[in-house]
Amino acid sequence: MMWCDKCAGEGMLVTLTKKQKRARKWRRLELEQRHQGRGRGVCETGGGEDGNEANRKAFKVLSSAPILSPKNFRMCFHCDGTGLVLSPHGDLPTPMAYSSRVEIIGAGIGGAALALTLQQRGVSVALFEKDHRFTSRKHGYGLTMQKYSGGTALSHLGLVLEGVGSSSNISFSSNGDELGRYGHATLADFDESEGVGTTASDKGCNVHLPRQVLRQALLRRLAPGTTQWRQWLECTEGVRRTYLQYLSLESESSNSDFAPSVVSVWSRESCDLLVGADGIFSKVREILVGKEITDEYSLHYSGVLVVLGICHGFDHPLCHHKVLQVVDGESRLYVMPFSASPDGDGVLAPAVQKKEGTNTVDQNAAMMWQFSFPLDEASARDLTSSKFSGGILLNEVIKRCEGWPDPVHGLLVSTKTENVSGYPVFDRNCVRPADCRDLREKSTRRVVLIGDAAHPMSPFKGQGANQALLDAVQLARALVRTSAYSPHEIERLHGCVSHFSYNDEVELALRHFEGAMYSRSNEKVRRSRDAAAYLHSPAALAEGNRVRAHVAAAAAEAEAADDIVR
Structure with missing residues (x-):
């Protein structure tokens, strides 16, 4: 791929005003003179007062040309708005010598x-x-x-990557009550096959990939x-x-x-x-x-420790092209597709047989889970610094998620310690x-x-x-x-x-x-x-069919407003 010469790699074109066209003309003259080594400014008018005045006017026009507003732009159809076109042999262009x-x-x-x-x-x-x-x-x-x-x-x-699309995001409380859902699957005309083999450059939905x-x-x-x-x-x-x-x-x-x-x-x-x-x-x-x-x-420490794990998918309705969240007012588990392949693009060993007490199967896409909970910075660093931290963190997550709705327990116990890591959250x-x-x-x-x-x-x-x-x-x-x-x-x-x-x-x-x-x-x-x-407060348990963080934020702000009124 190489940049589109119709739009200079911008992906869009504009219609210039007369003032902007004059500015572009003076700039082109200046660049030509600079590259030819003349060094006499934007105008080749010779010396004298008239020449200096012409130079000053040229610079004034150039510096005062207004930046275009968005309404002036239109997509470049030559590159379909990407700024890139196919190069003759599919190679990158040769670097410019200058x-x-x-x-x-x-x-x-x-x-x-x-x-x-x-x-x-x-x-x-x-x-x-x-x-x-x-x-x-x-x-x-x-x-x-x-x-x-x-x-x-x-x-x-110019990238087209295969990923896994998610059709809906569903939230539950730790006792199994549904708190809300949103996404394509909530629409009446939703096609169950949507989300399979989605590319990461598609603009229709969010896509998950390693x-x-x-x-x-x-x-x-x-x-x-x-x-x-x-x-x-x-x-x-x-x-x-x-x-x-x-x-x-x-x-x-x-x-x-x-x-x-x-x-x-x-x-x-x-x-x-x-x-x-x-x-x-x-x-x-x-x-x-x-x-x-x-x-x-x-x-800045966010006051939260995050634990991440990758495991094989399950033959469970919530493990098919869906994002699952479970919250209890303090801790949060977030589960999403990891990759379309059962082995997570080489991350996981093949699941040759079902594990006792689980429904792990080989043909399902790999899943990723993220568990987070409040913890002071010193303890969080301690917990993640050991070379055995994977096992320690996994045991901590299993203990905190005891009694949570399916398929939480099955996902956690099927995760191997080498596929678990954690870190304190900073920004x-x-x-x-x-x-x-x-x-x-x-x-x-x-x-x-x-x-x-x-x-x-x-x-x-x-x-x-x-x-x-x-x-x-x-x-x-x-x-x-x-x-x-x-x-x-x-x-x-x-x-x-x-x-x-x-x-x-x-x-x-x-x-x-x-x-x-x-x-x-x-x-x-x-x-x-x-x-x-x-997301790690009681506000996360509020009901609402939209992004969980937005629901929690609205609930927290409403509670704060009530406190002010009282």
């Missing part, structure tokens, strides 16, 4: 997606990952690709040699914000002493842009804002773009964060991976609107000439991206944090 290099720290979903979407636009990319290899990381748990966020982003990456399946699909589409394993970021004390070092592990032995070797030193000369996609404990974020970060942006406030820019010194102005490095959130809204994918697509599009990353032969029709001026246009592109990312993700962080509180 394109500045982008280096990405972290080969998770956000980092891999950004690398792919940049390469599809002819940008030179290097991707650094501290893992020794792809299989070093645990197989990962399930993701829900939301139809209006992650699903759309995947289509703009995290590592998505990550592998992204990494496999990158150009050979893009991903550099066993390399991570370090910051030498005393020179923070001055330069960054990528360090390589020389020995895999856990008990050997070794001196990491410096692979490369980052500077404005070695690459034009550094992207931090290295997760909630991001080293790049630390470099941008320092270790002694203000309380407003520090790590951070999103750094406001203005604050982030104020904190940066000149040497780090071309450093930017995406995904969990920028806006880590609790898992209770299922938005983390979806927002990371959107970050990747939107950052790539912002960058290729600048002359540093845009092909010179492409005449941009999307009307973004007014977004970025000549001097430091990459920094302006980053500012524009960070503003859009903050507007989009800040609310997701807040609502995910609220959901962590509401």
Whole structure:
């Protein structure tokens, strides 16, 4: 896949006003003169007062051209709105010789997606990952690709992945009373076959698939040699914000002493842009804002421990393309499809026979469950730090779910301890773009964060991976609107000439991206944090046929309003 030359990879076209057309004309003249080395400004009028006045007018027109409102946009039918078209041989385009290099720290979903979407636009990319290899990381748990966020982003990456669709979401109390349901299956004309073999880029419904399946699909589409394993970021004390070092592990032995070797030193000369996609404990974020970060942006513990498990599906009505939730006013169990294959895409051993006391069968899709309950931070860290934590956590979950309705007990007892893990839930406030820019010194102005490095959130809204994918697509599009990353032969029709001026246009592109990312993700962080509180409170037991977190939030707010009245 490669970017569409009709819309310059934007997926949409606009009709320009006369003022915007003049601005685009002056910009084209300036770019031509810059690339020819003339360096005389936007007008070749010669010297003198008249020439200077013409230059000033040209710059005024360019800088004052208004940003287009959404009503000016129309979808590009050449690429069906994705910004991508098939390349002649199905290969990625050759990197542009004059394109500045982008280096990405972290080969998770956000980092891999950004690398792919940049390469599809002819940008030179290097991707650094501290893992020794792809299989070093645990197989990962399930993701829900939301139809209006992650699903759309995947289509703009040219990815079509098979996942499992869910037709309804049903909530119960711990004593078996139904609290509410919503989804396609609640409609009168629902087709029972819906949800089978759904693709993750379909916009019709949410789709569930394993995290590592998505990550592998992204990494496999990158150009050979893009991903550099066993390399991570370090910051030498005393020179923070001055330069960054990528360090390589020389020995895999856990008990050997070794001196990491410096692979490369980052500077404005070695690459034009550094992207931090290295997760909630991001080293790049630390470099941008320092270790002694203000309380407003520090790590925030949600007060909840999450336990995750993967098991074989059951021949039970609630295990067929459905999401199941059980709450008791304190703890919460969330069950969803994991993958369409019985072995969970290689995660589970084949279930060759039924287990005594359960209905485990081989032909059903694999399931994933998430159990969460309030716990203080010290105890949560203690419980998850042991190498035997899988068994300890599973026993704790089984004990807390005693007497809960079917199929809860069967799912839990059929889960093997090696497929169980847990972690305390942390998040951070999103750094406001203005604050982030104020904190940066000149040497780090071309450093930017995406995904969990920028806006880590609790898992209770299922938005983390979806927002990371959107970050990747939107950052790539912002960058290729600048002359540093845009092909010179492409005449941009999307009307973004007014977004970025000549001097430091990459920094302006980053500012524009960070503003859009903050507007989009800040609310997701807040609502995910609220959901962590509401779903583990008596408000979660309220009845309602909509998203359980929304029902719980409404119940909690109504109770608070009643308290004020009283």
